[in-house]
Amino acid sequence: MVRKESLAQLLDEGRRKIQVTDEELAEAKRRRRLLAASVRRAFPGSTTYFNGSVAHGDANTPLTDVDLGIVLTMRDAEPYGPGKKSALPLMEIARDAIHEDLDGEFDKLTIEVEGRRRAVLVRFGDPITPGQADFTADVMTAIPHPSGRGLYIPNTKIADQWDRADPITHTRMVLQAIEDTKVVFARTVRLLKHWNGTHSKPMCSWNIKALCLDCLDEPMPLINALQIFFTYAADEIDKGPTPDPAGVAGPIHLNMPRREVHKRLCTAREYIDLAIEQEKAGHPRSAQHALHQVLPELVPDADGTQEEAGRLARTVLAGGTATSGLGLATPLVTPTRPRAWGD
Template sequence: MTSEATDRRTPGREVATMTIIDPPIQKTSTVETALLAARTRIEVKREELTEAEQRRSDLAVVLRAEFKGSRTYINGSIAHRDALNPLSDVDLGVVVPDPEGKYGPGKKGPSELQERAANAIQQLRSKYPDLRVEYKGRKRSILVRFGDPVTPGQPDFTADVIVAIDNPTGAGLYIPSYDRWDRSHPEKHTELVQQANAATKKSFSQGTRLMKHWNRKHDRPICSWNIKALALAVILRPISMTDYIRTWLDYAIDELDKGETQDPACVAGPIKMNKTKTEVLQYLRDGRDIFKRALQLEAEGYPILALNELAKFFRDEEVMPRPNQDDVRAMEAQRIKSMNFGAPASAATSASTTSLGERINTRSWSC
């Protein structure tokens, strides 16, 4: 469809006209449609998010009352808008003022502050009778067990509470590491993720949710924050779920092959992998091979086979159901027959471009 745009500000004056050509309508592919459906299945219900946020708010109120002049910050999957169903926990931090400089590396450790925080949280038993608080022997967080799940059918709902102090000589915070302190910048992490969600019109959090689910179903080779830290460098604009997964896998394999992921806030140390580098790369490469095969099969005109590969990719029948296997066998026979007649297979889109043929840019962290 075209239209003529003419400058009509000066009557009787001849001006140039411009033809506007409407962009072609992009048809959603079979793979993309399936990914959008899977994304919906793993989203947390609004009422469950509201309940989790209320519990986080309750914790914040008693912690700020205990530590006068403190501030709280939110972090983790709920703050980042990439929480998975079933919803199991929430994250919160409290930054305690230290005007006399008693705490920090080479000074007092965090245990005294953690004990005060834990005792303050116990006040919430009037609202949550089965609440329990654990902090001794834990590396970083105070663990709060509510004894009351947010998602029906789950055993419990918990909160991880970090007691932190400001770093007076550098960026970020000091957070507990058993009886010592580590540097981190969780407030900056949340800011970066929220900026990415805005810049990509939520496709950052939506694609991240899919990769977190894939990670969960493959024995968690890397932590959720590692997924997001890698995505921050490469998911920079609105993008389809197909392009998110393809782009993220290619980038993650390249980067993790070089070594551990650097902290996007340039404060904490590199992000540790949950398994050996060799094991992590094998999981990711196997996943990429399956996902690319799904895209190739769809490009060749075999959507049922593509969906079958997606089911293998996610390893979760509830999130990505397998198509009818009789249909799969019939279409595979059709594909083999076509190959025997020498019909060339159409090439899948290059991994360095989107489905629209646009090259994906990346951001480099300079720490």
Template sequence: MQKKPLETLLNEGRRKIQVTDDELTEAKRRRSLLTACMRRAFPGSTCYFNGSVAHGDANTPLTDVDLGVILASADAEGYGPEGKDALSLMERARDAIRADLEDEFPNLTVEVVGRRRAVLVRFGAPVTKGQQDFTADVMTAIPHPTGVGLYIPNNKIAARWDRADPVSHTLMVHKAIKDTNLVFARVVRLLKHWNSTHSKPLCSWNIKALALGCIDTPMTLIEALQLFFTYGTEQLEEGPTPDPAGVAGDIPLGLPITDVCKRLRTAKNYIDLAIDHETAGRPLSAQHALHQVLPEIIPDIDPADAEAAAEEEAARLVQSVAMTGSAASGLGLVTPRVTSTRAWAP
């Protein structure tokens, strides 16, 4: 088995999961079709793009796309927390989508009933081969009276509307991608994959919101992962992540905050260990440690290399005893194995 630097392993891993050009092209085409529907249904409105496709960090398989429409003043009048809810607007969007797209997508369904924020469009035709379907969330929003952010529907609360600023979110992400020479988008892809294989402690937006607070210059992917898990652990130990735009409330978590912190902290420890191993010239041990964080895209060491890995670990223990008088060093005591594990404590 060829010994590869951590950065090579991470770049190979993120290429495995990043969205393909064909997926992206078709997703954007369908989003454009929906944009035309909304402009016809709401003359004078402004459409905006949000989510992974708009942010440039989509992974494969690609299963959905997001579109928002900001109503012009004439259509927005009378709606909001002190006025009407968004149901009639969502029904208007639904009717326009059905009228315009049913011919091309005969299995199209468009749902409004029971939807919290957005009209759910099911195309009845996947973008990625092997997937069951491809969907879109189409959100009807109205300008906030202050001119900062929007009111977006929330049919699950008494006020029926939430304040948010998804347009600023997308601009922030685009700036971060430019400022980091694409590293931001690439590490977010890896982090979303980590998240999906470790019980989804964070939503995608929480990952990006935390990354916005720490990944703002060009760096290697392994450095970005180390920085994210260090920063994320510190921030969430203080409480939930606030909205980077300063408009909406705290970002909800997928698990209790103590469990989220545990997963972040354990991932950080494995990343630290991988870097330490690589720095000390132990590439097999470094790869094994990184595999614990991203088990499905970073291969574990080959069984044929187990003996060499054990020799690396033995050398590390000898060095540890010589330097500290003790062989105890937490995660570093684990002899490299060839079975996948999760990078969090049970």
């Protein structure tokens, strides 16, 4: 007998499949602490900050990287910035300090500086998730912005060599949203990052989180959070690029043409709407089939054909027409319906 599960149960089971393990998280944070100690030693008086999925509380397994930054004092930062020196000397200092402190523990450690756009790339040569090729870290050397709002972060691909950003405020906003929603924010982001990765990565993870910051601000079931996100995100992407939530950096770039991203968001929204409709109508298999289209690797598919046949038979026996028994107001998902990734 096929077990019938609610959408809430399916999503809870799905997000548990991809949630980072305690062991992965503990080791990632340990290595992050080691890196932070090295760069603070290299730049006395500086401060470190953490960002990315581990800092934001929405990391998925397998965990393959961690992010952190070092902010120089105003005095040490004075020679650097747009129109002044690039971050390359700072990145080289960070590289040398990390080698000096960590080579003894990680004998395959390699560190890349040349050609890196924003951050020093640390390759540990030692994965923390079994089966993965490696575990890496991005270490960013940043300087305070003269206005006091945000930072200048490296961008070796532009003439100015520096971009304005505010990763510290970003992390604070995300953590506040997690608290306000009683963890629903982080769990929804985990599911959305998986959706994004499964469907050709139309958006970067930060774009997803930035949109979530605008529409998820209270506790709610995960299925409703997904519905709200896809509805809001489709409308916003249709209008234009997502602005920086901190109001400091420029708009967030998409990984695909905006029209294509909008198409994928709308298709996912349609399937989520249908899943909710089918569950309310008492059709759990049809609801699961619709949800599977959005999260195919997390939610097993279910055949709603028997449910449709049963509804049709009950309608005929009750004296209704065959057409009304097909439930045309909320049609069954069929193979002709567009895929969640817009193909």
